[in-house]
Amino acid sequence: MRSHRHMDTRWWRWLAGGMAGAQIVAGLGLSPAGMAMDGWVAQQISSPTRYVLGAGDRLNVEFFNIPEYTDQYQVLSDGTLHLPQAGTIAVEGLTLDQATQAITARYAQVLRRPIISLNLLQARPVTVAIAGEISRPGSYTLAAASPDSPSTLTQVLQQAGGVTQSADVRRIQIRRVSDRTLGTESVTINLWDLIQAGDIRQDLTLRDGDSIVIPTATTVNPEESRRLAAANFAADATQPIQVAVVGEVNRPGPHTLRLNTNLTSSNDGLEALTVSQAIRVAGGITQLADIRDIQVRRVTHTGQEQVIPVDFWELLMAGNLQQDLPLQNGDTIVVPTATALTSAELAELASASFAADSMTVYVVGEVSAPGAIALPPSTSLNQAILAAGGFNNRARRSRVELVRLNPDGTILQESIDVDLSETLNAADNPSLRPGDTVLVGRSGLASFSDTLGLLLSPVTGVASLLRLLGL
Structure with missing residues (x-):
């Protein structure tokens, strides 16, 4: 031969x-x-x-x-x-x-x-069923593109809206009726090998009647979550999702997230809805936020809750984008309250992209324009006084009172020696927090003048009456 x-x-x-x-x-x-x-x-x-x-x-x-x-x-x-x-x-x-x-x-x-x-x-249309960590579980009918291009696993995942962020793509089960025994056979597919190594063998050709089960991952790896979100069989990032953001944000509660190319342009090219975007939509973090212990709480298709820790301090200081976890519909982001923050940490938080754009403080008393003022986060005491028009002629320029409502409901009131030439420091020129009130009192001369005027007001009143009567 x-x-x-x-x-x-x-x-x-x-x-x-x-x-x-x-x-x-x-x-x-x-x-x-x-x-x-x-x-x-x-x-x-x-x-x-x-x-x-x-x-x-x-x-x-x-x-x-x-x-x-x-x-x-x-x-x-x-x-x-x-x-x-x-x-x-x-x-x-x-x-x-x-x-x-x-x-x-x-x-x-x-x-x-x-x-x-x-x-x-x-080829005839192929009808399969899909369940587990998929956006839209159910039955799907796929038409083969051509005899040489039959329907595959990733195609049906795309049609079903993509896998969720809780999916364990290493252990996808495909169950089908055996040609030999007419019983059910099961094969395990590892789509992570397709993502990582381009192993096309994992993109199995489907047969009519196949059942696909996508299990829930026992743990969530932030790095792998970002790679999974970028896969073509992941959930469609162009679709809006509903999340809740609670804790130390300016607008806590439920929010709708939509993909915004302006927000994702600095996010390592990842087109996904992430924790930082949810926090920005919720008005940004407050200055009391503990960004080291943020939690993402996620309910899987089995009803169990996954708690995923996120460290935004690592994102802020080291640029670790893996901490900016991709989100899915129904997630809850919890931003806890910090127990103690240094002035340097407050300054870093104020400059973060996920911080609030402004905060409201109150400067009252002897300034040119007393009242509520919108200022950038972590604005210093001196800057707040200047933003209110500065001291007027009656002001006591050496000392002011700072009144602050603490998260536990207590009120902090302290006297601060003022020097408008001071740089930011905790003693004489501290950073302000949202809701702080700065009280600028009267100078000694203004107080004496006001008191004297008050004492003399009855006498001047009688003199005015006598003059009116011509006596």
Whole structure:
């Protein structure tokens, strides 16, 4: 048989095309590797030989040297083909090779050494069920794009809205009816190998009736979550999601997140809705926020709650984008209250992209424009006084009172020596917090003048009355 391996390429092309190459090569005892792999022949031998036929498949049945029998046939609803001279032949559940053998065996009864080839022209729609950590579980019908491009696992995941962030893509189960035992077989698919190593074998071709189960991950890895969110079979980031943000944010409560290219442009190119975006939509963190211990609470499809820790101090100081966890619909973000923050930490928080754009403080008393003032976060005491127009002529310029409402409901009141030339420091020029009140009192001279005016007001009142009466 070795001489056949060196036959002219044109002979192989004719043999493979006009005489159903896969059939004849097998008959000659050759493997496809011995063939000249030009594009057309490669396309023929790379067809989905493991495809299982069923009702609705459209086939081309070619009879060598009998053109009147060659035609296109469709598998009927009972799983059979109706062929000339041979009648009805059951092909449901058979691969193309098995069906070719069955048809050849039937025609061997009426023809002398029949040579028959079978090609799939149009695959039937594939109906599968999907459950677990998927955006829209249920039953789906997929139409194959072409005979050489059957429906795959990632295609149905995309149609079902993508896997959730709680999905364990390393242990996806596909259950199908066995061709041999008619029982159910199960295979485990690792789509993480597809993401990491491009292992296309993990993108399994689906069959009609397959069931797909996506389990819940026992733990959530922030780095892997970002990679999963970028996969084409992850949940669609262009769809809005509902989340809740509670704790030390300026507008706690439920919020709707929508993808914003301006927000994602600095997010390592990741098109996903993340914790930092949720905090910004909630008005930003307050100056009491403990960003080291933020939690994302997530309910899985089984009803269990996952608690995922997030350290935004690591994001702020080291630029660790892995801490900016992608979110999914229904997540709750909890921003706890810090027990103690230094002035340096307050300054860092105020400059963060997820901090509030402004805060409201109150400067009252002897300033030019007393009242509520909107200022950037962590504005110093001196800056707040200047923003209120500065001291007026009656002000006591050496000392002011700072009144602060603490988170536990207590009130802090302290006297601060003022020097408008001081830089930011905790003693003489502290950072203010939202809701702080700065009270600027009267100078000693202004107080004396006011008191004197109060004491003399009855006398001046009597004198005015006497003058009015002409006495």
